[in-house]
Amino acid sequence: METVLRAAGIYLVLLVVFRIAGRRALLQMTSFDLILLLIISEATQQALLGDDFSVTGAALTIITLIVLDIIFGFIKKRTRWADYMLDGSAVLLVEYGMPMEDKMKKTGITLDDIMVSARTSQGIDDLSMIKFAILEKNGHISVISRDTK
Structure with missing residues (x-):
């Protein structure tokens, strides 16, 4: 259960951080952006898995992240407000x-x-x-x- 909660927490944190950072961060990737992305991915990996490096822990983390993504995708399709809050508008x-x-x-x-x-x-x-x-x-x-x- 801890793995699921870790995955959900990190997913939400990253969602908020990238929403606050804005679309400018998605526009172009400079070498600094690539380095930052690598550091974020390493920090995220450590936060997601903690001390559990088992295949089961990794699989549970991946499944949790994908399920959360599917749920948010479904919510965005059903609710304009959620779509705007999560993705913004043109x-x-x-x-x-x-x-x-x-x-x-x-x-x-x-x-x-x-x-x-x-x-x-x-x-x-x-x-x-x-x-x-x-x-x-x-x-x-x-x-x-x-x-x-």
């Missing part, structure tokens, strides 16, 4: 070539982040050619170009 960052500074600051997205996404996804190198740039719930930036006609 945020409009650029509208008709005009950056929305307040929303960019709130989400931690820079104009450089938007332009990188515009160049790689649409081949756009000028802000005025962006009709909309949207920070999606999954942390990616969608760019919609203006009609060139």
Whole structure:
């Protein structure tokens, strides 16, 4: 039972921490982010398993985490409030070539982040050619170009 409680507790802690950290953390992974992810995974592993390194303990931990993920997925499908609280909503960052500074600051997205996404996804190198740039719930930036006609 202790293994299940440990897994559930760590799952909830990580859920809250990554929700607070925001989608900026999901947008790009720098070498610092990779190191941080490795450290978090090691700390999480120690917290999840404690002194129990048995196959049964590991299997029970994995099953608990997957069941929790399925439960939260089901709750998000049924309740808009839970979906918003857990995943947030899409945020409009650029509208008709005009950056929305307040929303960019709130989400931690820079104009450089938007332009990188515009160049790689649409081949756009000028802000005025962006009709909309949207920070999606999954942390990616969608760019919609203006009609060139």
